[in-house]
Amino acid sequence: MDAIRHIACLSFAEVMSLDVTGPLQVFASANVERQRQGLPPAYVLHVLGPEAGPVKTSAGFALVAEQAWRDVDPASLDTLLVPGGMQIENLCKDAALLEWLRQAEPRVRRLGSICSGALVLAAAGLLDGRLATTHWADVAALNEHCAVEVQGDRLHTYDPTGRNGDAHVFTSAGVTAGIDLALALVETDLGRPLALAVARHLVLFLRRPGGQAQYSALLTPDPSRTPKLTALLEWIPANLGGDLSLEALAAQAKMAPRSLSRAFTRELGVGPGKYVERVRLEAARALLQDAQASIATVARLTGLGHPETLRRIFHKHLSVSPQEYAERFGRSTFERG
Structure with a gap:
């Protein structure tokens, strides 16, 4: 016994x-x-x-x-x-x-x-x-x-x-x-x-591996902590399908690219590219959870272009594929893209 x-x-x-x-x-x-x-x-x-x-x-x-x-x-x-x-x-x-x-x-x-x-x-x-x-x-x-x-x-x-x-x-x-x-x-x-x-x-998934990433929302930074970037940070989620290169962001913020990179690192702890990637990831997660579109469409709407790019980003940050994420957290049967 x-x-x-x-x-x-x-x-x-x-x-x-x-x-x-x-x-x-x-x-x-x-x-x-x-x-x-x-x-x-x-x-x-x-x-x-x-x-x-x-x-x-x-x-x-x-x-x-x-x-x-x-x-x-x-x-x-x-x-x-x-x-x-x-x-x-x-x-x-x-x-x-x-x-x-x-x-x-x-x-x-x-x-x-x-x-x-x-x-x-x-x-x-x-x-x-x-x-x-x-x-x-x-x-x-x-x-x-x-x-x-x-x-x-x-x-x-x-x-x-x-x-x-x-x-x-x-x-x-x-x-x-x-x-x-x-x-x-x-x-x-x-x-x-x-x-x-x-x-x-208990109606649980067995088992999410210990090494799997936490599923936490990317919170909008407190404007009082990011005074130079507030307008740009509000603009980015509304323009995910467009050009969000460093040069495009700098032009939108009316700052030199190097100055913008320093401001992101100082106020957010990450560079502009990594920040944009995380915002696109969070937008993709929301679409997958609501089962609003196929994986191919989610990749396009979030500015990632190709499903393979979306897959790489999901594995990088969450250690699961978009399909696996949709199956675990989506509200209905997910359409493959």
């Missing part, structure tokens, strides 16, 4: 509820699937808080922590997860918690984070020399930890083989990526067939 594994997730004031309940539900559903097969449960689940009792989440309702984390012997746990939340900065400064995590790391089989919980592991020094990811909005903060090799375009860094990630200490990106991570852990523990059954039960 498989040994039962104790899975614990921390909680704290203003924790992101889905960071806790999403992964734990995957493990709970694995128990249900085993029960259907006449097998004993594989997991016992725990929510740990600053103290035992209710912990208010960022959604306004409370989760109930059965124990204070400081009262738990880490050696009794198989897997310990650190979620993200609105007050993550406070956890990063909690010396007692950071020390408890340092002591827990060599005593648990697996230590992982969901979303901005990676910042807590980094603050404890547990990501030094390791690959790590987090929610795309927190990548810059994670990059401040110079000893961490940040890969912002991954869903998670768990890899049971240790070839492209870590089987012991690992991280995951925003919210639902924690569910992808939990499915990967279940697959390692109990095999792919059972993990597939869990994914089917």
